[in-house]
Amino acid sequence: MDKIVALCKRRGFIFPGSDIYGGLSNTWDYGPYGVELKNNLKRSWWKASVHNRDDVLGMDAAILMNPEVWKASGHLENFYDLKVDCKSCKKRFKVVDLKESNKCPECSGDLTEPRQFNLMFKTHQGAVEEEASLLYLRPETAQGMFVNFGNIIDSCHLKLPFGLAQIGKAFRNEITPGNFTFRTREFEQMEIEYFVHPDEADKKLEEWIEERYNWYINLGIKNENLRKREHSNDELAHYARACTDIEYKFPFSSAGESACGGAWSELEGIANRTDFDLKQHAKISGKDLEYFDAESKQRFYPYIIEPSGGVDRAVLAFLSDAYSEQEVRGRKRVLLSLHKDLAPVKIAILPLLTKRAEIVKLAKDICGNLKKQFYCVYDDTAAIGKLYRRQDEIGTPYCLTVDVQSLEDKQVTVRSRDSMQQERISIDQVAAYFRDKLGQD
Numbered sequence: 427m428d429k430i431v432a433l434c435k436r437r438g439f440i441f442p443g444s445d446i447y448g449g450l451s452n453t454w455d456y457g458p459y460g461v462e463l464k465n466n467l468k469r470s471w472w473k474a475s476v477h478n479r480d481d482v483l484g485m486d487a488a489i490l491m492n493p494e495v496w497k498a499s500g501h502l503e504n505f506y507d508l509k510v511d512c513k514s515c516k517k518r519f520k521v522v523d524l525k526e527s528n529k530c531p532e533c534s535g536d537l538t539e540p541r542q543f544n545l546m547f548k549t550h551q552g553a554v555e556e557e558a559s560l561l562y563l564r565p566e567t568a569q570g571m572f573v574n575f576g577n578i579i580d581s582c583h584l585k586l587p588f589g590l591a592q593i594g595k596a597f598r599n600e601i602t603p604g605n606f607t608f609r610t611r612e613f614e615q616m617e618i619e620y621f622v623h624p625d626e627a628d629k630k631l632e633e634w635i636e637e638r639y640n641w642y643i644n645l646g647i648k649n650e651n652l653r654k655r656e657h658s659n660d661e662l663a664h665y666a667r668a669c670t671d672i673e674y675k676f677p678f679s680s681a682g683e684s685a686c687g688g689a690w691s692e693l694e695g696i697a698n699r700t701d702f703d704l705k706q707h708a709k710i711s712g713k714d715l716e717y718f719d720a721e722s723k724q725r726f727y728p729y730i731i732e733p734s735g736g737v738d739r740a741v742l743a744f745l746s747d748a749y750s751e752q753e754v755r756g757r758k759r760v761l762l763s764l765h766k767d768l769a770p771v772k773i774a775i776l777p778l779l780t781k782r783a784e785i786v787k788l789a790k791d792i793c794g795n796l797k798k799q800f801y802c803v804y805d806d807t808a809a810i811g812k813l814y815r816r817q818d819e820i821g822t823p824y825c826l827t828v829d830v831q832s833l834e835d836k837q838v839t840v841r842s843r844d845s846m847q848q849e850r851i852s853i854d855q856v857a858a859y860f861r862d863k864l865g866q867d
Contacts, residue, residue: 427678430745431606433760437819439463439745439770440607452600452610454738459820462770462801464614464741468593470767471616471735474641475591482589482618483582487570489595490551490561495569498710499703501546504664505565508540509601520601545598547611563597568732570594571619572703575715586717586728587630589620593737605678607738608691614737619730621717627698627729628668635670635696638733642672642693642740646765647747651675653690669697672735674743693743694735701727744768748821754846762821763844766864771822772800773860776813778829780806789828792838792856800860818843824863826856 434440439460443453456464476484496502508521514535521540528537547563564570571590578590593616600611607613622630635654642652657669672695675688704727708715716725744764752759766772773796777789786806793804803822805813810827817825827839837850840859851859 427606430677430749433749433762433819434460434745452604453612454607454610459770460741463744463764463768464737466768466770467740467744468616468737470645471641472591472593475618481587482591482620483578483584484591485571485574485578486592486594487567487574489564491564491569491573493561494710495573495707496546496562498706499569500664500706501565505545510537510540512537518601545600547597547599565598566596566734567592567594567615567617568619568734569703571617572707575621575704576713579717586719587620587622587626589618591618605676607742608676608678610738615734616737617732617734619732621728621730624701624726624729627700627731630731631668631696631698634731634733638694638696638735639672645744645768646763647674647743651747655690663697665699665702666697667700669695671695676743677746693739694733696731696733699730699732701729703730704728759815760819761843762819764821766823769821769823770801771803771817771820772824772864773802774813774817774822774825775802775804776810776825776827777806778810778827782830784833785828785830788832792826792828792853796857796860799857800864814841824860
């Protein structure tokens with residue numbers, strides 16, 4: 427994990443938040459390449475979850491919601507972690523993370539009795555901080571889709587089964603954030619709320635588990651680093667009848683375990699939330715949220731299948747899975763083998779001799795033309811070998827080099843990141859070549 431963190435800062439993926447002021451614990455800023463990777467990942471998820479399906483629509487709900495929403499959802503009553511404090515070193519821990527219930531994992535000191543700790547961030551609306559103005563930063567994006575169920579039905583005239591998809595920020599006042607971007611207090615979620623007839627819920631749950639698992643595999647996650655884990659009854663959320671986690675073998679240790687071999691941790695959860703949410707919001711709001719089935723002439727509350735994944739955790743998983751080190755001609759080569767759809771930069775254009783103005787002009791002209799279809803960068807700040815290594819660390823699939831011969835034969839050299847093989851391509855065929863390799867129209 428230390429190597430991943432170092433790479434992220436060195437190459438502009440992820441920086442510590444508020445770095446020049448000494449940082450703010452467990453906050454992270456995405457740099458130029460990090461935000462490209464993050465946006466590519468969200469774009470891929472949106473394409474797979476919304477654009478490529480006929481039964482899912484997107485939406486974007488407000489972060490601030492009426493406090494009654496959190497009463498109906500059960501967050502005010504149930505969204506707690508049990509915490510303990512060490513009497514010696516004063517550190518705080520989640521009870522669920524401890525191997526021994528009465529000893530500190532850091533200094534072996536005695537622990538306090540467990541206490542409940544609500545994970546929602548509080549804020550106030552308006553100029554006066556009074557109880558009437560109390561609001562919460564949303565701890566999940568899901569509730570915005572549930573409270574808009576009636577609006578979506580009325581405006582889009584959808585028939586079951588159908589889903590709503592959303593990507594957005596959520597906030598949880600975690601007791602023990604850490605492991606880089608794996609657990610933070612501010613994070614992004616990719617969530618789908620899929621509304622189904624109660625009789626179809628079990629079948630649809632299994633379908634979504636397979637679809638979401640395959641999404642990670644298709645984008646390059648190694649099979650041996652991904653698994654499905656079904657929740658036992660005693661770990662199910664208060665609203666869930668069943669849940670299966672898609673877990674990734676992250677390169678860090680969990681509490682009380684060795685870092686060797688990594689730790690299996692949740693990447694995404696797919697849950698059967700039953701009809702709990704719609705019933706609760708109907709009860710508290712007084713609004714009718716039942717679905718009317720025109721064929722059977724029946725009214726009922728649909729069950730909800732919820733695939734819910736973390737954007738930041740997914741970015742960390744893809745970075746970890748793509749990272750490798752190789753020895754090439756006696757030198758270490760750091761390689762980030764990101765899937766072409768996720769790679770922040772698709773093509774790097776590199777002039778071999780910057781002292782030749784005509785070479786620089788040709789390289790910049792090629793870069794300008796390719797930018798109309800792909801995200802490209804132009805770089806002439808180092809020798810060609812160093813430029814290649816820099817792009818390998820960023821995960822750029824292809825480098826295009828313009829040299830002296832290019833001025834004569836109107837060809838350029840294209841180097842593949844993964845194979846390091848090079849081939850000469852005619853300049854007028856370059857765009858078509860990359861459309862074929864990168865799969866873009």
